[in-house]
Amino acid sequence: GDSVTQMEGPVTLSEEAFLTINCTYTATGYPSLFWYVQYPGEGLQLLLKATKADDKGSNKGFEATYRKETTSFHLEKGSVQVSDSAVYFCALRHFGNEKLTFGTGTRLTIIP
Amino acid sequence: GAVVSQHPSWVICKSGTSVKIECRSLDFQATTMFWYRQFPKQSLMLMATSNEGSKATYEQGVEKDKFLINHASLTLSTLTVTSAHPEDSSFYICSASLAAGAAYEQYFGPGTRLTVT
Numbered sequence: 001g002d003s004v005t006q007m008e009g010p011v012t013l014s015e016e017a018f019l020t021i022n023c024t025y026t027a028t029g030y031p032s033l034f035w036y037v038q039y040p041g042e043g044l045q046l047l048l049k050a051t052k053a054d055d056k057g058s059n060k061g062f063e064a065t066y067r068k069e070t071t072s073f074h075l076e077k078g079s080v081q082v083s084d085s086a087v088y089f090c091a092l093r094h095f096g097n098e099k100l101t102f103g104t105g106t107r108l109t110i111i112p
Numbered sequence: 113g114a115v116v117s118q119h120p121s122w123v124i125c126k127s128g129t130s131v132k133i134e135c136r137s138l139d140f141q142a143t144t145m146f147w148y149r150q151f152p153k154q155s156l157m158l159m160a161t162s163n164e165g166s167k168a169t170y171e172q173g174v175e176k177d178k179f180l181i182n183h184a185s186l187t188l189s190t191l192t193v194t195s196a197h198p199e200d201s202s203f204y205i206c207s208a209s210l211a212a213g214a215a216y217e218q219y220f221g222p223g224t225r226l227t228v229t
Contacts, residue, residue, distance in 0.1 A: 043116075098143065
């Protein structure tokens, strides 16, 4: 079955540091890939997505590129802010299927 | 657009009582709604998938008689935790799926914090 593996957290960085959160997946075919963000006490929000190989999703300074050859979708940001502190979830979904498969989430804390 | 609300945002109930959580899609009709449970170490567990007018499909290991799901309309789904116990205390999140052409987008509610004393 499908699965998503995220790097173990928690991750703590200083403000303006470079961020990478690794995500790899196991799935048949060509699923769509997503990053969701959950701020403290809130539900999940879609951060970015990519629907086919080599696509780059981007939003709010975050980027992730769909790498079919390495089955990865790593999240990056060049300079993080305190307001980026949240839990980040990588997920996949197959075309025509409504169900998302989530990774375990990575808690990110940015210190000033 | 595509806003999903949950009510209540938090609830405290006594052990043995039942509590109902509502999930509404405010500005769209959802083809499907999902219920998740989030554990303290943040991992999300899909509990069930519900479609309007039909019985919910529960994930393996989720007690359907304990977590009753009713999907009365295209904009409302409810989760009732029956005979709640302290181990049911958790953060429950719903989501609603909106068809976008042949694909789907899933929109999440803000979550409901349940504490059973």
